Amino acid sequence: MAVGGFLRFPRGAEYVDHHNIAVFNGPTNGAHHVCFETIDLDAIGIGRQYLLSKGYKASWGLVRHALGGAVSDYWYDPSGFRVEHMTDGDVVNDTFPTRLNPHNQASLEQWATMEMPEDFLRA
Numbered sequence: 001m002a003v004g005g006f007l008r009f010p011r012g013a014e015y016v017d018h019h020n021i022a023v024f025n026g027p028t029n030g031a032h033h034v035c036f037e038t039i040d041l042d043a044i045g046i047g048r049q050y051l052l053s054k055g056y057k058a059s060w061g062l063v064r065h066a067l068g069g070a071v072s073d074y075w076y077d078p079s080g081f082r083v084e085h086m087t088d089g090d091v092v093n094d095t096f097p098t099r100l101n102p103h104n105q106a107s108l109e110q111w112a113t114m115e116m117p118e119d120f121l122r123a
Contacts (some may be wrong), residue, residue, distance in 0.1 A: 031081035
């Protein structure tokens with residue numbers, strides 16, 4: 001049974017981001033997070049130090065996602081909404097096959113500096 005999908009804006013042979021929208025079944029309706037692409041891994045690390053110094057609450061990260069390959073760092077904004085900073089995501093074109101992948105820890109991360117929090121998969 002499919003529990004979600006990564007959707008992209010295809011442009012034929014032109015390479016585009018691995019996904020622009022992700023949609024998943026969940027316990028509630030709502031947005032899970034918003035993502036901002038950074039220039040490189042250093043920007044994520046420096047951003048992490050800055051957010052820690054200002055007292056922001058980390059959600060999950062640093063993490064290299066297995067699907068899409070991005071390095072991400074997740075935080076909560078002051079209202080409690082999750083924000084992702086990412087870099088180095090995969091780009092694909094129309095030769096990239098549509099696949100079904102298992103939904104498990106191995107499909108969520110190649111590596112992480114902290115375990116995925118229990119509430120991460122909830123909206």
